[in-house]
Amino acid sequence: MSETRIYQELVKIVGSKNISNDPKVLEEYSEDLSFFPKKKPKYVIWPRNRNQIQKTIKLANSLNFSIIPVSSSSGPRHHGDTIPRNNNSIVLNLSKLKKIINIDRKNRVVMIEPGVSFGELIPHLYKKGLKILTPLHPRSSKSVLTAALEREPIIIPRYMWDSSDPLLCTEVFFGNGELFKTGTAAGPGSIKQQKKSGQAQVNPMGPTQFSPFRLIQGAQGSIGIVTWATLKLELVPSIQKVFHLQSENIEELLDFQYELLKYRLCDELLIVNNLNLACLIKEDSSEILQLANSLAMWNLIFVISGRDQLANDKIDYLEGDIHDIMKEKKLKLSNNKSKINKDDILKFLNQADANPWRLRLNGGCQDIFFISNYEKITEFIALVENQIANNLGIYIQPINQGTSYHCEFDIYYNPNNQEEALYVKEKFMKTSIDLMNSGAFFNRPYGLWAKEVYERHEDSTYRALKKVKRIFDPNNVLNPGVLCFDD
């Protein structure tokens, strides 16, 4: 009874063309690349405006069903965070909200809706001399807004002044259907009135004595549904000089990148092992393996850049200072030994790609990622290498201006080979748990990790988080069951 009522009411809100209960469609949302148990949503809806979103949330509160927001137009999704946990869930697909609302060169900010993808936004901004801070070679169809909402690490650590960057202000519906604006967007005045007084929603802090955007971020859709956000932008450099340094010893590279970061000498900066670098450059598995074999185990990639009339002067100063540091450290690394075309490196640093790099080798990938301090990186690498000998990609990304490191281990496998998949599944959880037990900080606890992570965290944290959830989503309608919100 109530089920047909839900359907009818939803049709009233979004129209019959924007709702589906086609088993094939529902099937798509019932699983992802993670090992999270399969379950189908009741319906998928595609709202066209925020009014429809608000009505849907209010309906969920009164008719007691759950809402799972998703924003990327197509998969593959990885982390099990959008798979229904209960039998009464609908998927709220925001991918049709695709407006780039405003690009502001002067204040270096863009306002976008959730459906805007990297594939669309990057070239659009580029034409205006602007660039968005991206994760490593994002999938073209991925929502820019959700990447920021999920605190995905960006590849230019010196521009990450706060772990929340590049996310600035948001418009959000909380779980009870109330509309809110975070940061300076809150007011006084509407966005239009704020624009008139010269504002551009570039300050994420507030309003006043709290910063609710931090509660929405990292919440996997369980606190609020964001309908637009502003993201900070940087200017496109006119010269980018790529460095690719190789070593069999990661400590040497870690030590050197620390100096680069401490003195803010470079833009993009990351370390990948040979297999991951090959996956980023080549598309075909045999080519990937061939390239990987020709590379040293560890690869430090960084870019120095300059802009405007004095671009070359800047490059000269940076190169001179970097050279001095290498001399001082007696580093014998050379940028000329690389067999990789520097343009290929720039391509994966500057662009999105339709063919996700993590799926290129074997079609499947389980990524284990967490945050570490500098000292423990090598210990964690040893731990994982000890458990997973083959087809292991490694990616180390300094974040938050060098105060911590995103460590990622990509286990590549063929998902159609059941035996292999089973083996990886077991390894994935066991390795993850061993890492947790050694102090790896899984600060974005998706799917199967969540329970394990909160068990290894002070109880006061989840008690406080549950209080927060109760305030902003009192009837637990938004993505129930994720994180520590298990009741």
Next chain:
Amino acid sequence: MVLEKDIFKEFEDIVGIGNIDDGEVITNVYAYNWCMEIFNYMEGKEPIPFSPIPKAVVLPSSTVEVQQIVKLCNKYRIVFKAQSTGLGPWNQPSTDNSIIIDLRRMNKIVKIDEKNLYAVIEPYVSGSQLQVEIMKYGLNCHMPGAGPQVSPLASATSMNGPGFTSPSTGHSARNVLAVEWVLPDGEIMKLGAYGLKNNPDFFHGDGPGPSLRGIMRGWAGTKSGLGVFTKVAVKLFPYPCSTEYSVKGYSPNYDFEIPEFMKLYVMDCGNFKKLETVMLRVEEQEISFMCSYLSGFAVMAIFSNSIESLMDKIAIGQMKAPLVVIIAARTQREFYYKQKVMDFLLKKFKIKNIIGKIYTPNPTFYAEALRSNLGLHGFIATGGFQSTKGVADTANVCLRSTKSNIPLKKGFIKQGVIVNDFGEGTWMTSYESGHYFHMESPTMFDQTTEQSVSGMAEYMEKSNQLDLLKHLGAPFFVEGTRMHELFGPHMSNYHIWLRKIKEIFDPNNISDSGFYITPQNK
């Protein structure tokens, strides 16, 4: 009102004999603070510089002691007010049914993590103490404009956060990593990686999942309205130049050797439109250590140590739209490049640097800039000042706010209740290489006459109303229930959510809500 003997004893058992005092002298001293008269006046009380007198002052030495004190406060329904270095009216209790938790015994730099570029500090570590220790590693910290004598912990967790070095060191709220926090009900919370049961550490402050930094503070902090912060990890930055710091002589006339690669620019941009363009361009180049717009009068003040020396500088005061930029570098190459960029911009925008030509500051100016010690000059003319405004978004809104405030201020200057700064008195700084800006309007007045105090208070009210009416952003001092209820309805009704946080995390309303928000039933 003093504590009942038994209750006093219970507190004393926690902190030890000598670390609690409920004597008249001590409790009266703690009832005094700078600018309290203004706040009293605005609340409709007598404009005296005293708050309600607390029942006692307790001095815990550890997080566990803080926790026990907070639990005892809950047991006996006594409000607590925490303070670090205690500078300003925000430290004052809103009721005499209160105790002060003075954190001065918690004064350790817990660690300096050179490799992960952060430091962990307790409440009573001052900015200058932290700075001298981290300079040994070539590192620097962000300090609020209040100066190096205040607590970076208080600024990071509980107060505001703009500083003169903000273009290169950001804002206190955004430099926070892990935090140790005694909640109003006495629960100890450890944010981020410090909450791990295995190998807790301070390198990250968010999660797992949503970041509880979101309730910890916003643009402003909760000012002791939501528990007590006992440790914070703050991000560190590269020290901008050589760490050699050679100073001789006696206060205030020190002799300072200006570090090798440091240069000051003071340029009159002529009007606000051009000022905005130049400021944005300088910041896009990512070269400044400091980049502030100061009104002519304020530029005079930052170079002065007395009223007499202020009067010397009338020529500087004539500037219409002065931009103050400091560049600093570690290497000759870097310095050369940054100067070249400045030369290029000066030429392009046809503006001149007056430093070394029209005016040469005393070298101590450079020392004060490196130590974030320029704010103290705000006291020179009358001894009393307070800031209105505090919008933080684009350069454009900051300058509009400045402009629209001038006629208002001039009205009060005419009445003779505030000091004549031509209505312009403003400080505006860039953050994070110009990604956002903030402005405030420091206004000097005479704290000792009722007429000046009431005039100042009235001016502050009018200035707030102007911000609301013209949508010029929320001022700093939207705090306390009255202000939240005034601004909330114009700002997404945020006050309703803020109040819910207060209610659920402080069920007994024990953490002083005077500068935060009261629960519904109060």
